[in-house]
Amino acid sequence: MNNLAQKTDQVVKDRLITARVQLLLKNGFFGNLATRLQLQEASSWCPTAATDGRYFFYNTEFIQSLDDDELIFLMGHEVLHNVYDHMDRRGNRDPRLWNIANDYVVNMDLVENNIGKRITKVNICFDYKYQNWISDEIYDDLYENAEKITEETLDMHLDFSNEDGDGQGAKGKGEGGDQQDGPPKYSKEERQQINDEVKEAVMNAAKGAGNKDLPNGVRKMIKDLTNPELDWRELLATNIQSVVKNDFTFMRPARKGIAEHVYLPGMDYDTDLDVFCFIDSSGSMSDEMLRDLLSEVKGCMEQYTNFKLRLCFFDTSTYTIHEFDSTNVDDIYDIEIEGGGGTEFDCMFDRLKEEDIVPQKLIVFTDGYPWGSWGDETYCDTLFIIHGSGYGGRTPEAPYGVSVKYKA
Numbered sequence: 001m002n003n004l005a006q007k008t009d010q011v012v013k014d015r016l017i018t019a020r021v022q023l024l025l026k027n028g029f030f031g032n033l034a035t036r037l038q039l040q041e042a043s044s045w046c047p048t049a050a051t052d053g054r055y056f057f058y059n060t061e062f063i064q065s066l067d068d069d070e071l072i073f074l075m076g077h078e079v080l081h082n083v084y085d086h087m088d089r090r091g092n093r094d095p096r097l098w099n100i101a102n103d104y105v106v107n108m109d110l111v112e113n114n115i116g117k118r119i120t121k122v123n124i125c126f127d128y129k130y131q132n133w134i135s136d137e138i139y140d141d142l143y144e145n146a147e148k149i150t151e152e153t154l155d156m157h158l159d160f161s162n163e164d165g166d167g168q169g170a171k172g173k174g175e176g177g178d179q180q181d182g183p184p185k186y187s188k189e190e191r192q193q194i195n196d197e198v199k200e201a202v203m204n205a206a207k208g209a210g211n212k213d214l215p216n217g218v219r220k221m222i223k224d225l226t227n228p229e230l231d232w233r234e235l236l237a238t239n240i241q242s243v244v245k246n247d248f249t250f251m252r253p254a255r256k257g258i259a260e261h262v263y264l265p266g267m268d269y270d271t272d273l274d275v276f277c278f279i280d281s282s283g284s285m286s287d288e289m290l291r292d293l294l295s296e297v298k299g300c301m302e303q304y305t306n307f308k309l310r311l312c313f314f315d316t317s318t319y320t321i322h323e324f325d326s327t328n329v330d331d332i333y334d335i336e337i338e339g340g341g342g343t344e345f346d347c348m349f350d351r352l353k354e355e356d357i358v359p360q361k362l363i364v365f366t367d368g369y370p371w372g373s374w375g376d377e378t379y380c381d382t383l384f385i386i387h388g389s390g391y392g393g394r395t396p397e398a399p400y401g402v403s404v405k406y407k408a
Contacts, residue, residue, distance in 0.1 A: 308323065348364070
């Protein structure tokens with residue numbers, strides 16, 4: 001870098017530092033999170049700005065094109081991408097649509113909280129239609145009209161959701177360090193460490209700022225992080241067991257009763273058990289999630305001598321119904337994900353009615369954001385395991401049945 005370029009970069013860096021200070025004075029929550037990001041010039045690969053949770057990467061020419069209030073808006077924009085964990089939550093969704101959905105959420109939060117001035121030099125994603133929506137909901141809406149989407153994101157979105165990098169990370173030497181040749185790459189362990197750092201920083205910033213400085217989505221996120229959740233595995237087992245809760249037998253007395261020399265009836269595991277599992281394949285289902293779910297369902301079913309387990313993927317339609325019992329349940333891991341469109345729950349119940357299937361227990365594994373209704377609440381006993389993240393928005397909950405949040 002020649003002397004003129006160094007001088008220009010220093011002027012730009014000074015403006016960014018000033019913007020962080022102004023943001024800190026205006027909004028403690030945003031300001032505290034902005035000041036923890038190290039500034040890193042990245043003009044060789046970054047056309048605007050980007051973040052990885054530790055660094056604020058920037059393009060010198062782009063920063064020069066913005067006024068002071070727009071710089072504050074940009075700082076807040078990168079902060080919220082970190083807060084809402086947008087870099088790691090894409091899953092199998094379309095990258096472009098997912099990034100656009102995230103920008104709609106972030107920009108709405110910034111406008112509603114008067115963070116800087118909305119940038120007009122580029123056509124940012126902003127629409128009051130999406131007020132109070134979260135990324136998952138906006139993505140489904142965009143996906144329905146994907147061919148008509150012309151919006152572009154304000155910044156460059158780094159994506160670590162399906163990446164296991166070489167662990168090199170960002171090569172800068174702190175603020176003012178030499179820029180690297182391309183976006184950082186991290187191992188899964190390093191990404192988890194960064195996510196933990198961000199989560200801790202968010203909690204501390206929220207505690208210091210109080211509710212007055214927090215976007216609504218962040219308030220909900222803090223509530224989710226501080227309130228203990230039901231373990232979905234335990235709830236799954238309990239719900240399946242509840243199907244035969246009235247089937248007791250003295251042929252298998254309860255162990256607790258034996259220990260106390262009182263013979264109480266035990267659960268009759270010879271009772272026939274019929275469970276149907278619909279799995280939402282609308283873009284956010286990962287292979288790891290699928291295997292986790294199948295493993296838990298298989299383990300629960302194998303507690304019973306006679307069982308029928310049917311699995312079917314769905315998005316806006318339903319696909320192949322896979323049937324398992326004690327003779328072939330080990331083949332459950334061989335099934336492949338089908339579909340990948342939006343999410344519509346009515347199609348599940350239409351298929352069950354068409355096939356004349358009324359299971360004792362219906363398990364729905366979903367991100368929890370249907371395009372239309374949540375389906376027929378009167379049809380059968382239903383458990384929703386919801387992997388749609390409440391990180392940055394409300395955790396969805398079905399209006400009937402039992403809902404529990406998935407956590408790996």
